[in-house]
Amino acid sequence: MDKYDNQNPFWLGLMIGNSRLHWAKFEDLKLLETWNTEYSYFENYQDNFLDIVPIRLASVVPKQTKLWQQYPNVEVITLEQIPLKNLYSTLGIDRALAVLGAGTQLGFPVLVIDAGTALTFTGCDRDQSLVGGAILPGLGLQFSALANKTAALPQMSKPQHLPQRWAIETQEAIHSGTVYTLLAGIRDFIEAWCQDFPESQIVLTGGDAHILITYLQEHFPSVYTQILEIPDVIFWGILVLRQKQSQNPKKNNQPDSNG
Structure with a gap:
């Protein structure tokens, strides 16, 4: 995966499934590529790009959700956001x-x-x-x-x-x-x-x-x-939410009351 900084348009989608992590790389509103990793892949991961790149995360595994919330640019997608x-x-x-x-x-x-x-x-x-x-x-x-x-x-x-x-x-x-x-x-x-x-x-x-x-x-x-x-x-669903967020950034940038 490429290095990221705050000036570029790239972001990641992460779907945490019951068996694996499912990833997608986006450039603005364009889906570029997808891949899968095992949970264990990031246990000893040293690259700090996860501290920089925005990640929009959806998860069906609460324990894994908590692990990923330690990264500063992770946004957890909730059911309340689904239109x-x-x-x-x-x-x-x-x-x-x-x-x-x-x-x-x-x-x-x-x-x-x-x-x-x-x-x-x-x-x-x-x-x-x-x-x-x-x-x-x-x-x-x-x-x-x-x-x-x-x-x-x-x-x-x-x-x-x-x-x-x-x-x-x-x-x-x-x-x-x-x-x-x-x-x-x-x-x-x-x-x-x-x-x-x-x-x-x-x-x-x-x-x-x-x-x-x-x-x-x-x-x-x-x-x-x-x-x-x-x-x-x-x-595609994560991208729909990102599109809505880009159309109404003020509403979507309000703090999440659930923490």
Whole structure:
């Protein structure tokens, strides 16, 4: 990453997920690049650019949020800043930013499926009002749960291609049960959403998005053609907030009463 100073237009977006840190580099209102790091990457980090560069941070991990608040130019994004209607207090900031970014860029209504540690569905209608969503364990978490909570089932990696449905050995059976059930659930949610919002955009994002889109292309091609795979929708949402801040700097520069 480049060095920064107070005279340049660069800033960072940071989304703290359940498994990794997700980064984006911006120049003013332009997204330049994205990358991911492990939590441990910054444990012995010596470069002081984090004390200089502005960082707009969203997090679903409170412990990590506190660690990053030690840096002087970190602005924590809260749910109260999200310009969508009907949000509830425990909605994940990652889900809110993703549906805001996707809807602003692609148009409302929109359904965002985030295939991360958890698999989430989040939908907004044409009036930019949250309709609702759902949360279930993601692909990797389902494999881990079987290994951790049973005596004899092994830890499994994600298959790169659709597994054989009717398996004749344990590992393939785990792959089959997990993958096909997950795909059926995704299809069901998409079909239910499209019944109510047939003109909706449907976005798939998150760390497992690409492997799931590969499965869907082979198993449910009609569903596959409805989906846009977009890795950066959360950062699109952060950019929406930055644009609003630049349009009304006095209001957004008021001290945060929450500290």
